[in-house]
Amino acid sequence: MTKNIFKITAILGCAAIALSSCSKGNPPLVYFPDMYFPVAYDPLMKADIAYSDHENEIPAFVKQGGGTGLGPVDGTVAQNPEGLTDAAANTAMTVLEYNEGYDASKLITASPLDPANQAKDLERGKDLFNKTCSACHGTGGDGQGSIVQSGAYSGVPKYADREITIGSVHYVLTHGRNSMGSYAGQLKPGDQWRVALYIMNEFKGGLTAAPTPAVANATPMAKTAESSTSPKK
């Protein structure tokens, strides 16, 4: 008997739910209009459309004169302290544009990084190269990374066999080349140059190894032989 009561209740319940959604009224009741009809703001723009009535009420907006986003908290660590722009971000190029950019990048034989930090930059470049690139390129830059040796991937060149400059390494790592994809999303703008610096220094004997007429400030760099095991800062 109790079983039947349960069954009847369940059937009635289902019927009630099913019928209740057959509302002919249009549009249906909307509980959170902001969620159904959201207003897309640009970061930090002034909330002067949808929230105009409220901009003086919401404390976070009031503090910023109606701005919709908050500024960085005091003491926030900058993600791009060198202020180098990430030109690769969101750029779609035609083949022609890519090739022109590649040719132009070969003429760049100096890094925009502060030379005073070179030892640290090379150390970080090595660490990031080993983590990001060596699976294909090999820790020795010989194109014999673990993926290549496993037989899963091929066509990775030896850096020694390529005519590259720090500019072209940076270009290829940010825009990709043929079967190599872009690594712009994995390396911050400053780190992209650190990896390029490390490659030139470690596998090409320094920045002077440019195949193109060298630009004035391309001086040979000190090789940092040891230190993959040194602690990170």
Ligand code: HEC
């Ligand atoms: C998934 C494997 C793979 C990874 C990971 C990889 N590469 Fe490559 N890389 C390649 C292949 C394949 C080529 C050959 C592309 C070509 O020229 O056809 C290449 C070519 C290059 C070249 C030579 C391009 C030229 O101008 O001749 C450079 C420089 C380079 N890679 C840098 C990097 C750097 C820096 C990283 C790490 C941020 C990296 N690669 C990560 C596969 C990889």
